Amino acid sequence: MYNILLGGAAGDGIETMSSLLEKILKQSGCHLFTMRDFMSRVRGGHNFAQIRFSNVPINAHRDMLDGIFAIDETTYLEHQPQLSENGFILCDESLAIDDPRVLKLPLKDIAKTIGNPKVISSVAIGALLKIFNLSLEHANTALKASLRSDLIDINLSALQQGFDLTTPRFSLKAAKTADYILLSGNTAIGLGALAAGMKFYSAYPMSPSTSLLEFFNAHGDEMEIAVEQAEDEIAAINMAIGASYAGVPAMTGTSGGGFSLMVEALGFTGIAEIPLVAVDVQRPGPATGLPTRTEQSDLKFVISASQGEFPRMVIALTDHSDCFYQAARSFSLAWKYQIPVILLTDQYLADSATTIPLLDSSAVITYQAPELAPLSDDEPYRRYALTESGISPSRIPGKTEALVRIDSDEHDEFGQITESATVRNQMVQKRMSKLDLLKEELIEPEFWGANQCQSLLVGFGSTSGAIKEAVDLLNAKEMNYGALIFGDIYPLPTKRLKHFATQVIEIINVEQNATGQLASLIREETLISCHHSILKYDGRQLSVDDILMGIKNLKGGF
Amino acid sequence: MKKATFTSTETAWCPGCGNHAILETLIGVLNQLETPPHQVVLVGGIGQAAKLNQYVTANGFSGLHGRALPAAVAIKIANDKLTVIVNTGDGDSYGEGGNHFIHNIRRNVDITHFVHDNQIYGLTKGQPSPTSDSCDLSHKTTACNMSAPFNPLLIAIATGATFVARSFSGDKEHLAKIMHAAIKHQGYSLVDILQPCVSFNKINTFAYYKKRVKPLDQSYDASNKLAAMEKAMEFGETIPIGILYQEQSPTYEEKRPELFDTIPLVDKQVSPEKIKKLIQGYI
Numbered sequence: 001m002y003n004i005l006l007g008g009a010a011g012d013g014i015e016t017m018s019s020l021l022e023k024i025l026k027q028s029g030c031h032l033f034t035m036r037d038f039m040s041r042v043r044g045g046h047n048f049a050q051i052r053f054s055n056v057p058i059n060a061h062r063d064m065l066d067g068i069f070a071i072d073e074t075t076y077l078e079h080q081p082q083l084s085e086n087g088f089i090l091c092d093e094s095l096a097i098d099d100p101r102v103l104k105l106p107l108k109d110i111a112k113t114i115g116n117p118k119v120i121s122s123v124a125i126g127a128l129l130k131i132f133n134l135s136l137e138h139a140n141t142a143l144k145a146s147l148r149s150d151l152i153d154i155n156l157s158a159l160q161q162g163f164d165l166t167t168p169r170f171s172l173k174a175a176k177t178a179d180y181i182l183l184s185g186n187t188a189i190g191l192g193a194l195a196a197g198m199k200f201y202s203a204y205p206m207s208p209s210t211s212l213l214e215f216f217n218a219h220g221d222e223m224e225i226a227v228e229q230a231e232d233e234i235a236a237i238n239m240a241i242g243a244s245y246a247g248v249p250a251m252t253g254t255s256g257g258g259f260s261l262m263v264e265a266l267g268f269t270g271i272a273e274i275p276l277v278a279v280d281v282q283r284p285g286p287a288t289g290l291p292t293r294t295e296q297s298d299l300k301f302v303i304s305a306s307q308g309e310f311p312r313m314v315i316a317l318t319d320h321s322d323c324f325y326q327a328a329r330s331f332s333l334a335w336k337y338q339i340p341v342i343l344l345t346d347q348y349l350a351d352s353a354t355t356i357p358l359l360d361s362s363a364v365i366t367y368q369a370p371e372l373a374p375l376s377d378d379e380p381y382r383r384y385a386l387t388e389s390g391i392s393p394s395r396i397p398g399k400t401e402a403l404v405r406i407d408s409d410e411h412d413e414f415g416q417i418t419e420s421a422t423v424r425n426q427m428v429q430k431r432m433s434k435l436d437l438l439k440e441e442l443i444e445p446e447f448w449g450a451n452q453c454q455s456l457l458v459g460f461g462s463t464s465g466a467i468k469e470a471v472d473l474l475n476a477k478e479m480n481y482g483a484l485i486f487g488d489i490y491p492l493p494t495k496r497l498k499h500f501a502t503q504v505i506e507i508i509n510v511e512q513n514a515t516g517q518l519a520s521l522i523r524e525e526t527l528i529s530c531h532h533s534i535l536k537y538d539g540r541q542l543s544v545d546d547i548l549m550g551i552k553n554l555k556g557g558f
Numbered sequence: 559m560k561k562a563t564f565t566s567t568e569t570a571w572c573p574g575c576g577n578h579a580i581l582e583t584l585i586g587v588l589n590q591l592e593t594p595p596h597q598v599v600l601v602g603g604i605g606q607a608a609k610l611n612q613y614v615t616a617n618g619f620s621g622l623h624g625r626a627l628p629a630a631v632a633i634k635i636a637n638d639k640l641t642v643i644v645n646t647g648d649g650d651s652y653g654e655g656g657n658h659f660i661h662n663i664r665r666n667v668d669i670t671h672f673v674h675d676n677q678i679y680g681l682t683k684g685q686p687s688p689t690s691d692s693c694d695l696s697h698k699t700t701a702c703n704m705s706a707p708f709n710p711l712l713i714a715i716a717t718g719a720t721f722v723a724r725s726f727s728g729d730k731e732h733l734a735k736i737m738h739a740a741i742k743h744q745g746y747s748l749v750d751i752l753q754p755c756v757s758f759n760k761i762n763t764f765a766y767y768k769k770r771v772k773p774l775d776q777s778y779d780a781s782n783k784l785a786a787m788e789k790a791m792e793f794g795e796t797i798p799i800g801i802l803y804q805e806q807s808p809t810y811e812e813k814r815p816e817l818f819d820t821i822p823l824v825d826k827q828v829s830p831e832k833i834k835k836l837i838q839g840y841i
Binding site: 228 | 562594595596599604609612615617618619620621625627629630635639640657658660817823824826828830832833834838840841
């Protein structure tokens, strides 16, 4: 398994270079995982992508690097502490880097000779491929998928000339990746939503959720779905609510700041019982926070956002496959229970790309509403009919003679505004009773590690890959570790947690926030306390190494 | 089955409120249309005006304060066979919902927006609204604007609205004619309906409006944008009522023929084959 970093200033083309290299690696039979680290600026500063690749699937990034491609000296200065002793720094010969590991090449000169300074990244990719003993065989396919046709020839030439500059240092036996796909977390959410039948997406651009809007914009016409860029997040969610009311499965997406603006409407979906899927791609807050970075600090916010009480579901997305299957499942749950379902993800998962087994859209179960009895002339349709399950049969306006009336005010069974104490009680109970059924179909947290573990790590969402890898590494020494990783997180499934809590000596919550929000939720719901915390809140994703270091510190050294 | 008609139920408005006449007129207009009640969606925000859709036998969407327009446009996008009419107040449309007011004009979705403009906040009992008159500093009253009054018609025309009209709840015949034209208009149509608030607005009373409103001349050319903007600035001793501006320009729906064909979005099926192919593109 190898780990390389491509770094430069914003505008240097690191993003284009990394996505091209990813495609070539994938076509060459490598699994990979790319973490992206951007600054909130269009030009300058320091951006990088860290690509980890191997012949086995990978679910997280690691800190230690085998190679660095540095566009500038900053990249070297920032990352050389991560570079292994036999690692390399690949850069242009003009850079002032003094390090025995440096490999200076005439990248700029070659690009200049070819006639386009931008092909420098292809020269570098060629050099990198040779270093890892990979061929140029698949570069052509990857270039065709990434570039304009008139740019392919010069980039092929750049790749070849870079390739000829270096010699192999590492070697990797190729795997079979033909049944794997390479995509980002947000793309996986988009595909999952489409597979579930989503036909309306409204959003206001906000990092790191914007790529979802861009995904739907790119495929909207072809998929015949409506995609609307709203004037603000308040409009975005109210649009999605309108579409859902009119019978069209709808979704909105944003980050924490935009979600804050959506909160009143979230409560509206609760009282009006309008199904809706809302994606919160978390970034560090509060307010503008760190716009392009990552955090898991919206958990307690999204489970309690809005005045008043109503049922909702929150699903924390754990990895790229999960993004697809849970996005699809969220539609089924939202429409079955007529509730808002919030998908909680973050910048790390949204922007990172990885190879995962081909997604199976036919495995997606879509909710089929039960057939309704025809209306009689004497009895008007009751949108909020009181039923045993709390779920009222829904109708689509205009599709039958039923008049569908919904209200953000408290209302009676017909959707008519009321202040009756009796009806208020009935309606609150009706809405909340939907949770009883929902709780029966919650997915318990995934368990990973040794069944007889003494130490239990608990985490949720995007730290999944790092936690699992850390547990595996810890268990290589002593089979003492296990982990529970929550996907369904609100309502909190508690069975498996309660089981392990009686067995283990210590529970350690691993979270990308400062206050241990998962530990707090667990305590509130189960009275189970976590003994230790490994927390990170600097905007950079918790790595396998951070977890190992955290455990080491807790134990006072191995 | 008997032909369904639009009827109204008991209301919770004050006796003498201009809303009664608006409701009665709207019921009349709706019953003249070929559209049955289950094909009409009345959308409202919050406030006395927004309560209107509670009192009509049609589909009803009673949403959040200021947020009726985004929901209404999405309902129309979801099913362009529906007739979508927004009834809500001046505070809701121009204050809380100001941002949506501007941007939904730009979208030009084929919906109708009736603003019951009583130049005051009724439900919250008498605060000035964006359209309240300017305060006379020598004779301050409670419900006047220390800020400059908002001119919804001028803003609508300037922002590109394709149907901009004003009417008065005290002239039902005029109101019915304008409402009908607004519903028939292809694209976003705004009708600012002056109405007295008998409980809280002691300035802009029935008599006040009755004395000032003046239907536009037969010779008035509603297609002249600059003239319409000038007309929209008249609000004083005479208040012009009628269609101040109308043009036919491409609607939201017309600009997206790939989405708005014969099958409304609500009936379209996302093709499983297309999704499979899309996923395979990431191999």
